[in-house]
Amino acid sequence: MWKDAIFAYLHFTAIFALVWFLAKEWTLLKAGVDKLDPRRLALADMGFGISAGAVVAAGVARLTWGAKPWAFYAHNPVFHTKMALFVVVGLISIAPTRAFLRWRKAAIADANFRVATAEWQRIKRVVLIEMHLLGLIPLLAVLMARGIGYRG
Numbered sequence: 001m002w003k004d005a006i007f008a009y010l011h012f013t014a015i016f017a018l019v020w021f022l023a024k025e026w027t028l029l030k031a032g033v034d035k036l037d038p039r040r041l042a043l044a045d046m047g048f049g050i051s052a053g054a055v056v057a058a059g060v061a062r063l064t065w066g067a068k069p070w071a072f073y074a075h076n077p078v079f080h081t082k083m084a085l086f087v088v089v090g091l092i093s094i095a096p097t098r099a100f101l102r103w104r105k106a107a108i109a110d111a112n113f114r115v116a117t118a119e120w121q122r123i124k125r126v127v128l129i130e131m132h133l134l135g136l137i138p139l140l141a142v143l144m145a146r147g148i149g150y151r152g
Contacts, residue, residue, distance in 0.1 A: 001067065003065055003066075004062070004065075004066045004067040007058060007061045007062045007065065007066055008062065008066075010054075010058040010061070011055065011058035011059055011061075011062055013054075013058075014051050014054035014055040014057075014058050015051075015055055017047070017051035017054065018048060018051040018052055018054075018055055018134075019134065020047075020051075021044050021045070021047040021048035021051055022048055022127065022130060022131055022134065023131070024044040024047070025041060025044045025045060025048065025096065025127050026124075026127050026128065026131060028040055028041050028044060029041070029120070029123065029124045029127060030124070033114070033115055033117050033120040033121075034114070036103070036115050036120065038100060038103035038104040038106070038107040038113075038115075039104055039107070041100040041103065041104070042100045042101055042103075042104040045093075045096065045097050045100045045101075048093065049093075049097070052090060052093075055086075072147075072150060073144075075150060075151045076144055076149045076150045076151070077149045077151075078140055078143050078144040078148055078149035078150075079140075079144050079149070081140055082137055082140035082141060082144060085133060085136060085137055085140065086137060088133060089130050089133050089134050089137075092126060092129060092130050092133070093130055095123065095126050096123050096126055096127055096130075099119065099123045100123075103115055
């Protein structure tokens with residue numbers, strides 16, 4: 001029981017970090033195209049990626065050594081939907097990551113570098129979409145934890 005509680009705690013902590021870093025990206029982007037700090041955006045995005053890896057690692061630990069058997073997850077379409085949504089968020093996050101790294105590199109090379117307004121707006125929109133999709137995952141987790149969708 002302690003092992004499952006520790007894995008759950010690590011999983012939740014990683015999820016909170018993931019949400020914090022994505023919110024940090026949004027806050028930095030929302031400051032405006034003229035106030036963008038590509039270095040801080042790239043650092044926030046790196047934190048987002050690391051915390052996403054931690055979410056996956058802790059989740060796998062819960063699947064493997066947690067209190068609920070693998071069958072609970074394997075036979076639950078809500079779990080599969082939750083995982084698919086997490087993958088979609090991860091795939092969507094590639095565009096901002098590439099932009100932040102490109103912006104940081106350009107800012108290092110040229111102190112007068114400015115992000116094009118259209119690109120800033122597009123990336124800001126993508127991060128907002130990530131945030132909304134990420135917000136659906138806890139709903140699916142709550143449904144799954146209560147056995148909704150389980151066909152075991």
